[in-house]
Amino acid sequence: MTKHALPRRRALLLTGGAIAAPMIASGVARAADDWPNKPVRYINLFPAGGPTDVLSRIACQKLTELSGQQFIVENKGGSGGNVGADAIAKSSPDGYTIGLYSVASHAIAPTLYAKLPFDPEKDFTAISMLWSLPNLLIVRPGVPAKTVPELIALAKANPGKYSFASSGSGTTVHLSGEVFKYLAKIDLLHVPYRGSAPAIQDLLAGQVDMIFDNIPGALAQMRGGKANGLGVTSLQRSPSAPEVPTMAEFLPGFDVNSWGGICGPAGLPPAMVEKLSALTRKALESEDVKKAYINNGATPVWLSPADAAKYRRDDEQRLAPVIKASGAKVD
Numbered sequence: 001m002t003k004h005a006l007p008r009r010r011a012l013l014l015t016g017g018a019i020a021a022p023m024i025a026s027g028v029a030r031a032a033d034d035w036p037n038k039p040v041r042y043i044n045l046f047p048a049g050g051p052t053d054v055l056s057r058i059a060c061q062k063l064t065e066l067s068g069q070q071f072i073v074e075n076k077g078g079s080g081g082n083v084g085a086d087a088i089a090k091s092s093p094d095g096y097t098i099g100l101y102s103v104a105s106h107a108i109a110p111t112l113y114a115k116l117p118f119d120p121e122k123d124f125t126a127i128s129m130l131w132s133l134p135n136l137l138i139v140r141p142g143v144p145a146k147t148v149p150e151l152i153a154l155a156k157a158n159p160g161k162y163s164f165a166s167s168g169s170g171t172t173v174h175l176s177g178e179v180f181k182y183l184a185k186i187d188l189l190h191v192p193y194r195g196s197a198p199a200i201q202d203l204l205a206g207q208v209d210m211i212f213d214n215i216p217g218a219l220a221q222m223r224g225g226k227a228n229g230l231g232v233t234s235l236q237r238s239p240s241a242p243e244v245p246t247m248a249e250f251l252p253g254f255d256v257n258s259w260g261g262i263c264g265p266a267g268l269p270p271a272m273v274e275k276l277s278a279l280t281r282k283a284l285e286s287e288d289v290k291k292a293y294i295n296n297g298a299t300p301v302w303l304s305p306a307d308a309a310k311y312r313r314d315d316e317q318r319l320a321p322v323i324k325a326s327g328a329k330v331d
Helices: 005-034 051-067 079-089 103-112 148-157 172-184 196-204 215-223 270-285 287-295 305-326
Strands: 040-044 071-075 097-102 124-139 163-166 189-192 210-214 228-232 257-265
Touching: 005 270, 040 051, 040 079, 051 071, 051 097, 051 124, 051 215, 051 257, 051 270, 051 287, 079 097, 079 103, 079 124, 079 257, 097 103, 097 124, 103 172, 103 257, 103 305, 124 172, 124 215, 124 270, 124 305, 148 172, 148 228, 163 172, 163 196, 172 189, 172 210, 172 305, 196 210, 196 215, 210 215, 215 228, 257 270, 257 305, 270 287, 270 305
Parallel strands: 040 071, 040 097, 163 189, 163 210
Antiparallel strands: 097 257, 124 210, 124 228, 124 257
């Protein structure tokens, strides 16, 4: 080998890399242009039948209609949504595995869990928001309070006597109760359950006094005359129950929502992200999706990829002090 052989070989490698780079970029661009050309898997982080499942399927059905390719919902529950979120994070960034961007896994879990198998900031590509779903405070009929101010006065007069149920520690159902305690300066006993169904059963049986449940289930109990609805946890009144005041009307700053969106793994090509984001916006602006969401207690919400990522960060920072103050922690 001559003394010029090694430098020449390096030069060839560098030249090959220079040629390969635009070829790779061209391939990525074509992939984005052709997307989707086969079914897309959408991972829902929670079991079938719940609010996130219903709302995810409504969105995916419309995305299927608009794109001409199936968006297939796969339920992968466990660990408060973290099992499914981890599956999204570890999937190939080719646009054919996406999933639920959730307040539980992406804004609450970073503070609630001592350790997560993913980084909610670095391991995902935010694509868009989909919905905002408030909770509704309902109390059993035996509680002598028909309004939020009356309930606050009752709790202050009887510290520790009244209890609030939740679907589990660290959920928005739980955090709504903790925010209520903090802002109203009252003492309530938290009783966590494994899901809303058993919590509601005990509420109706008089074992617990109140719950801030997701609005579809709580509204059914209120309209069925089985419980009294006092307030919703969003800043604005819910289109599904405009007659119910917001908690913020009595406690300024009260704002806890169960939100959901679409995300993919880190590294999704920007052109593909923009294409899916635009498709999602079109889906959420369709009248049938708007009507279906409102009928299920949710408000359709579209945000750009950058704004969706910022919303997640802001909510994590806003909820962290409440989670810490509540003492909720999962090792």
